[in-house]
Amino acid sequence: MSKSKSSPNLINPYDNEYDSWYDSDGNQYSSKDIITFADKHKHPLHIGSDSHLIGDNYIFATAICFYEPGKGGSFFIKRFSVEHKYCSTLGMRLQQEVFQSISTANAITEALSHKEITIHIDCNVSEVHKSSKYHKMLKNYAISSGYGCMVKPNSWAAFVADKFAK
Secondary structure, rough: OEEEEOOOOOOOOHHHOOOOEEOOOOOOOHHHHHHHHHHHHHOOEEEEEEEEEEEOOOEEEEEEEEEEOOOOEEEEEEEEEEEEHHHOHHHHHHHHHHHHHHHOOOOOOOHHHOOOOEEEEEOOOOOOEEEEEEEHHHHHHHHHHHOOOEEEOHHHHHHHHHOOOO
C-alpha cells in the first residue's frame, strides 16, 4: 500500500507508480475508477491530505471525499511514504500535502472540467499552532490553482486523510 520514494522533488500522486486508491473497506481502485465515480457524483468533491512520521519515513495520505448532504458520503484514500530527509521541515511537509491534493484535483479536473472541487488544508489559522505561519501561502496556492479552500478547523477531508497517514 505504501511505497518509498527517494526523490527530493514533489511527488505527483497520479504517477502510474502510485495508481492505487482504496475505499474504507480496503477495496482497491484505479484512477480511472475514481474519475468514473466522480463523474456520477452530483455534489462538489473535497480533497485533503495529511502526513505523519513513522520510523524514518513520512507517510502521506490523500483523501477524495464524496459528500451528499443529508445522506452521508464515501471516500477513497491513496498512501505513500517519503524519506524523512526530503520533508524535514513542517513547511516542506505541508507544501507536499497541498501539492498532493492539488495534483489529485488537477487530474480529476482534466477529465471532468465541470467538477467543483474544494481543497482541505491541514493547517490552522490560530497563531497558537506552528502551522499557522504557512496558512496564507498554502491557501493562496490552492486558490490560485482554481479551487475552493478550507483550513482548520473546517478542513474535514484532511482529517479523513489523517486517519490513514498513521
